[in-house]
Amino acid sequence: MRLRRSLAVAAIAATALALTACASGSGDDTDAADDAAGTGEFPVTLTHALGETEIAEAPERVATWGWGSTEAAIALGVYPVAVAEQPWTVGEDALLPWVEEAYDEAGVEHPAILDDAEGGATVPYEEFVDAAPDLILAPYSGLTQEQYDLLNEIAPVVAYPDAPWTTPWDEEIRIVAEALGRPADGDAVLAGIDEYFATTAEEHPDFAGTTVANVWDGDGFVYVYTAADARVDVLTDIGFEIAPSVTELDTSDGGFYYELSYEELDKLDADVIVSYHSTEDEAAAFLEKSELQAIPAVAAGRVAQVFDPVKVSAVSPPTALSVTWSGGMPELVESLQAALD
Known part of the structure; x- marks a missing residue:
């Protein structure tokens, strides 16, 4: 996700929603706040890459940082009081459409927007203080140890389990559900999403066993997303297989992407x-760029494209709310089928 935002700065992620509606109480601020008390047992202790976090009691003022935890919390019936801004996708002080819709449909006041113009490189500590959270969720983020330690002085922080920006989408939902004392609700959200993926795979048998590589043109090289990236992982849930060449060419040392020079594009089979x-024009230019014809699938016209910042965000990677948003996975699935046809 940090790469996604960095690229944007330099060059310029129905079922889950239904579950959200069911989990959001009667729809006013009071009910939503009461619903935030959770249903699990506390204290809860979570161990992650940056330490161990004990949540002594059900949180009432949740803040989120990074990607996807806002949607995971909402899908569980908890509406964060402060969330990271999305300057690349929807502009300053704006919410992603599926997030805004969820708040409005529940009748909940919109959250405070935390400055994140640098994609997690800096953290607005004073804004976190002003929001007065009693829990900070950041299981899919790029928090450094120093950032984590400073945030942890404001409120307990739940970071990623292994490495920055690599937490699988389903694991993020499980982590958020555990932190909020709502593991059963988390299972229900995941079951709904799994059903959507299973139905999609059944409706598109051509996806089964088909190899895929996910890329972003960097002009002189392409960014290739690895198996550690959730936007790749989610495609395997609908039947695709990660192309062996993606792994064979990987120089990331466990990262979620690597750079592949134009000279080696013919190896990306x-x-x-x-x-x-970022734009439809860029997408069209990608298909016509002579250097990129070295990629066999590009030369053959087997390319599924995602353009427009919001749509890219909906599938990069999908979240508990965006996974069935019409402009996200459903549109990508149609593009994938068209590419194979």
Whole structure:
């Protein structure tokens, strides 16, 4: 996700929603606040890459940082009081459409927007203090140890389990559900999403066993997303297989992406390519760029494209709310089928 935002700065992620509606109480601020008390047993202790976090009692003022934890909390019936801004996707002081819709449908006041213009490189500690959270959720983020330690002085922080920006989408939902004392609700959200993926795979048998590589053109090289990246992982849930060449060429040492020079593009062999772009014009240019014809699938026209910042965000990676948003996975699935056809 940090790469996604960095690229944007330099060059310029129905079922889950239904579950959210069911979990959000009667729809006014008071009920939503009461619903935030959770249903599990406390204290809860979570161990993660940056330490161990004990949550002594059900949180009432949750803040989120990074990607996806806002949606996970909302899908569980908890509306954060402060969330990271999304300057690349929807502009300053604006919410992603599926997040805004969830707050409005529940009749909950919009959250405070935490400055995140640098994609997690800096943390607005004073804004966190002003929001007065009693829990900070950041299981899919790029928090450093120093940032974590400073935030932890404001409120307990739940960080990522292994490495920055690599937490699988489903694991993030489980982590958030555990932190909020709502493990059963988390299971219900995941069951709904799994059903959507299973239905999608059944409706598109051509996806089964088809190899895929996910890329973003960096001009002189392409960013190739690895198996550690959730936007890749989610495609395997609908039947695709990560192309062996993606792993063979990987120089990231466990990261979620690596750079592949134009000189080596002929080695990126996959049945289909998924490419991400900021605009429709960039997407069209990608298909015509002579250097990129070295990628076999591009030369053959087997490319599924995602363009427009919000749509890229909906699938990069999907979240508990965006996974079935019409402009996200459903549109990508149609593009993938068209590429194979």
